[in-house]
Amino acid sequence: MAAGRGNTSGESMKNGLMEPVGGSKHRNGHTNGKHKNGLNGKNGRHEKHSEWQDDFHESFEETPLLVAILTYLGYALLVVIGQIRDLMRAYGIEKDKSCTEPKLEGFVPLFLSWESFYTRNLYRRVRDCWNRPVASCAGVRLDVMERTSPDFGWNFQLTGKKLDVMNFGSYNYLGFAESSGPCASAVHGVIQKYGVGVCASRQEMGYMDIHKELDELVAEYLGVEAAMTVPMGFATNSLNMPALVSKGSLILSDELNHASLILGSRLTGAVIRTFKHNDMTDLERKLRDAVCHGQPRTHRPWKKILIVVEGVYSMEGSIVRLPEVVRLKQKYKAYIYLDEAHSVGAMGPHGRGVVDYFGLDPSSIDILMGTFTKSFGSAGGYIGGSKRLINHLKVHAHSFIYSSAMSPPVAQQVISSMRIIMGKDGTQEGMRRIRQLAWNTRYFRKRLHDRGYIIYGNKDSPVVPLLLYMPSKVAMFSRETLRRGMATVVVGFPATPLIETRARFCLSASHTKEMLDKALKIIDDVGDMLRLRYSSLPSPDFSEKGIQLIE
Structure with missing residues (x-):
């Protein structure tokens, strides 16, 4: 977890994230050309190139x-x-x-x-x-x-x-x-055992062993300490974000983020500022201003700063410049909320999303979010991260507390497809x-x-x-x-x-x-x-x- 600026001891735990103590929608035009190695005006100008930039073409x-x-x-x-x-x-x-x-x-x-x-x-x-x-x-x-x-x-x-x-x-x-194959066969067997609906939330009588198996498998798949799953992908963003940041915090959101991220950001009560799509120069400028000037009028330090980005942007087909975002997060002691809805399963040599695609350590991303509605052919979503983060969300997130637990056949479809992706089926x-x-x-x-x-x-x-x-x-x-x-x-x-x-x-x-x-x-x-x-x-x-x- 990123420590707060100047907070060398005893960081406080709030909303599942360490509390940083900082110092006081239209895109920025297209470039008339291709973007390769990070050198176009849309994505910021970078003089020094990392290895990943040599093969980055948009x-x-x-x-x-x-x-x-x-x-x-x-x-x-x-x-x-x-x-x-x-x-x-x-x-x-x-x-x-x-x-x-x-x-x-x-x-x-x-x-x-x-x-x-x-x-x-x-x-x-x-x-x-x-x-x-x-x-x-x-x-x-x-x-x-x-x-x-x-x-x-x-x-x-x-x-x-x-x-x-x-x-x-x-x-x-x-x-x-698919309507046939190993996943469909496993789903059919689960329907015979559990039925279709749960009819209760997890905190009541809706928590089944199949949900525990799913949570543990997702955490293993992502390479994080823990994970929690919810029955709706849209709600994974919109109803979990309010449990992470609140009034007095700052959200820096990519201007092309999905509607679920926009709604979730608004529900937090935090101040929202957008940065130009995938433009690391603009993001750093806004981070620097936030750290230097603090909150409006009072100039008090922000309680926390959350950078919200997507792995693959579903309207543009672009990929987040994640190594640069991680560098800025570490430099300015902010947090990253990464939505991998369109990238998990579809990106990376092991199908684990853009974190895998860039070869980054999953622990460098504070909140990993994704959905099962795309690469896994199912429904619902997940949040992955530290155990402290997940334990906090299980107590405070509306998507976990008030929604009915995920349907068993839906959960089994995720388990079966994820095991195949991980090679746990022996093939x-x-x-x-x-x-x-x-x-x-x-x-x-x-x-x-x-x-x-x-x-x-x-x-x-x-x-x-x-x-x-x-x-x-x-x-x-x-x-x-x-x-x-x-x-x-x-x-x-x-x-x-x-x-x-x-x-x-x-x-x-x-x-x-x-x-x-x-x-x-x-x-x-x-x-x-x-x-x-x-x-x-x-x-x-x-x-x-x-x-x-x-x-």
Whole structure:
């Protein structure tokens, strides 16, 4: 644990962390080029290079000026048309099919806002690209139920047909979202023994031996003293963070952190300051100011400073510069809260996340958080760290005290998949999947770069964003790829900046080379139709050839 500045003896224990005694959302623009070895403006400038930086490659190409202008004009046109149609509905010229709240005398509107205008006039037109019903196991392939809309997105009707498509949209990184195999068989046996539900919290009658086994296995897997598990991944952040920091503390949060981290930070009552995405220079500047100036008005030292980052950022595909964060944490006596939701299982030579990826000691991270909803094909989340930290959370964290304990079959799915990853099943299946995912990631990313698309993120991130920009192209890309046999996710405003709408591919160890090649062919066909080859930069020089696969 990091000791407080000037606190050489007898650190006090508060909220599960040693109490430091310190001294008195828009990203910082893109770089027009690739980021390699930490030398672009997005991630800060670093004169001295560590060994990890020599193989650290991220790409964030600047939006072409003409494309940005056309994208803004496209949204402006949609807003104007939406205002005209709202006016027509108000005068009865056009029938209003939206779900509007009743006008009650003396009451202010409950939910009427700009968001409802956006939903009614913009999102409604492309609503078929989201919330698609699935009628099969969401594995490497899935059955999407076909539906049509007779009134341009107000209502949908199922046709009764199913579309068998490749799944490039789920976070099934290691391919454990399966309806057959050793994990599914083990889950079936647990259902026969324990049933499906627990119907009680852990502090009452919901603590089973399978939960104890899961907690101990997670701690062993992460290489930490102890761990605790909770039944919901989102709540792992939002309901545990308030038990760690409180009023009088400072949270330094990456500007692109997940909504669960943002909510958890707000619930703490601490002061929140964001730093530019993955920008270590900006983070150090804010740390230095916090230590030097202390709290606003009083200038008293902060009770503690917590740096909140993610391992892999799910919209950007970028990887946290963790060695630099650890260096700053040690220099300024702060704490690190690391969210490994998208990186645990998917990153590192042993599948243990970005800590494993950079070869760091897990004890250098104060709070390790992750979820089981992605690489493990299950549900829930965990917090790992020291025994003192975990014991504190078990007494104070709302996610542990008030929620029903994790369902036994859900826990067994995590146990079974984690044992395979660790090699405890006596096979190399876990290592095979880890390496296959790493190979698939580099192969897929490299070929998209070669084709001239603007691709965001790190060369080793299984989250692969392809920039689409214009709102009309977002809907068309989603529809055309699905029609050709590929299901993917498209993301736009407000989940991304207005001019950075994108398709987001999530790679899996279950994807074969033939599937990847077919997906690339589909992307090429649709990309040529929509003219998506915006990149003006040379292709990066990384390759998948250095990854040795296990047959």
